[in-house]
Amino acid sequence: MSEEFYNAFATSSTTLATIAQNMNLENETGTTQKPPKLMSIEEYYGWKNRFENWVQANHLRSWECILKKYVLPRTDLQVEKEISEFNDKERDMYKAEKMTISLLQQAIKEDIFVLLQHDKTSKSIWDALKIKFKGSEKMIKSKKALLKKEFDLFTSLPGEDTKKLIERYCHLVRLLDRCLTLKRQSR
Structure with missing residues (x-):
């Protein structure tokens, strides 16, 4: 009985080709845990919609950071606050911004990401990617x-x-x- 159970999972019924196909599909559409991946700039047009839908479905607050540029909270003297000084709302928005940057870093292939000129905010990364796709x-x-x-x-x-x-x-x-x-x- 235990040998039969082992053989059901240990046999190579899945080929390397099907594993590669599944990986490509996961990269293209994303999973519940990772966003769709932009593998080449030519795929931007279709990827953009898949990424928007994925982020809106899984991290709506993060999508708001892309729509409106995040600015670090400031004190009354217009000095940027330390994270320890954030109130709950500021902390939530900061966390959403960092989540969005992380999602973009995961979703955009490193070769493309390093070419983007941005100021380290999610909105600037998003806009730089759009400009990179459109070209000058x-x-x-x-x-x-x-x-x-x-x-x-x-x-x-x-x-x-x-x-x-x-x-x-x-x-x-x-x-x-x-x-x-x-x-x-x-x-």
Whole structure:
């Protein structure tokens, strides 16, 4: 009986491929204990919504720190208070801010995180990530020009079947749409 129980769990019925697939899925969607992970800046567009939903569902107070920049409480003389001087509300907001920074550090791959220019608040990290994704104005213009040129020159490749042509075309249209959406949002 005990050998049968052991074999039920010890056999390698799960392959390395399924373990890797589960890890990728956990990174993409998150779990109840960890937020979705941004593995490359190109995934930002989809990751942003998953991360927002995850934080709002699990740490709503932390989401408020991203919406409104957290500022350390000050004394009457405008000197930053020590943590020991915080009242309960200030302590809760400080804890929520630190939780948000921790969640962002967990959720953003280290290679991306080190490139962000921020002032160590959750809102500044969030905004820096958005800017990193969008790129500078000059970069956005050149991206748009390149996409327009690619669209104007779009033709089938030698030996390409209709299905592949349609897939490439749809991908190009999605990229153009995303570029236009970013332009509208930046206004």
